Amino acid sequence: MRAILSCMVCAAALLALAGCGTSRPPSRSVPVAPVRTTPPLTAEQAHDIAIHALGLVGTPYRYGGNTPDSGFDCSGLIGYVYRNQVGTPPPRTVAQLDTWGYPIDGRELRAGDLVVFGTGSRPNHAGIYVGEGRFVHAPSTGGTVRLDLLQSRHWARQNAAFRRP
Template sequence: MIIFSPAFRLRNYLLCPALLAVLLASQPAAAIEGFGLPEDFAPPTSTISKFREFTNRASEVALHAMSLLGIRYKMGGNTPESGLDCSGLVRLVFQQTWGTALPRTAEEISRVGEHVENHDLRPGDLVFFNTLRRTFSHVGIYLGDNKFIHSPSAGGKVRIESMDLAYWKNRFNGARRINDPATGR
């Protein structure tokens, strides 16, 4: 059973139907319980089959990141208690999920793993943006369905956003895949 932090909000979870499909495909009864969805609720078969190709481990990264929704932004922050910046969020999720230690800044993280083309993005991949007039100044974790989770900026909280928004489209710098040390994929 997946446990979400108190900061988790159903409205944020439902913003990412792709992850709901993954959760429902792997744990339908547990996913439906407590969400007020009918017992016979099921996402479209095409959605389920599309996301079954992703490894469970990559889904763990995305789901762990979602458990941090609502944690406040803090520049240089690297714990949920003190707050998280974008790279602090990414580092924490990969350390706690896979035991992988990543560099401290978004720019340094952009040099780790393998390059991924936009059309090959999978949940758990890292997406990079130019938000400070320099490349790779912001990082988030791709969730699927063209959505990503990130810790935005001062006054913000960890949240899910669409990469289809003009702001993010215009600032997209690329994506990287960190290979799971347990599987090498």
Template sequence: MDVSRRGLVAGAGWLAVATLAGCSAPPRDGRQGSAFPGPSPMSDLQAGEAAFLALGLVGTPYRYGGNTPEAGFDCSGLIGYVYWRSAGIAPPRTVAQIARWGQSVNESDLRAGDLVIFGSDGSPSHAAIHAGESRFVHAPSTGGTVRLNRIQERYWKTRLLDYRRA
């Protein structure tokens, strides 16, 4: 990542995350998260690149089971695409698996590229990629597009379960 990209991610303070509906669709590209015993470490540079890439996907149509810009994305498909393209890491395909993948991170230790897990009653239903300043990018629902929201919005704040790092 060059200096201009680093500045854009840090300066804009964007947060990338994927969301609720359709987050546990089966993979369409043959990758299976369960085939990978655990995440490879993601460097700070790769994590920043992941956040930058996710921001560039804002506006891409939502599609259940989708995992490419051409096909559209559901929440876990967005994460898989971004992590694979930015760091060569293939995360699990379902939100339930993603919510157990990597390691939990305190809010004070968040960095761009970390995952954000949402759900209710302790059950994960959505996952995302953090880009800074309590913002995230996600694929919210059928008929929608990948978009940017704030974690502090009432809806999201009440559903926040965990932050995770690959």
């Protein structure tokens, strides 16, 4: 009797396993969001980032610069503001900033988001969105950190992408 019961249990187990293996629907390829390694910015942090960036308008541009004393290039400005406001050091280059955080639609922009520009396949400039269609950036040698409109003639032609750290 035990042998019969044992065989019945084995047969039931084999049927269950066989059923599990053949009735599973085929897997779908679903895009997976990147794993966030830092917590999302609060509304207060995003506001503080924008205010801090606005306070640096007028600081001289310097290639490779990343402090108010030495001057800023575009990615140095972003790094300085984020390190000081949220303690999160962003990547150093514009190409790396182009993959930092999450892509967002331009209609979803809020203060503290990044604006990354590039007319080709490689991004070449970045700034910090501060609201009302404006962003703060360190544009070029001989210039200073300034506030510009995204829809100005020059920047509207620069193929902007938007990132939320």
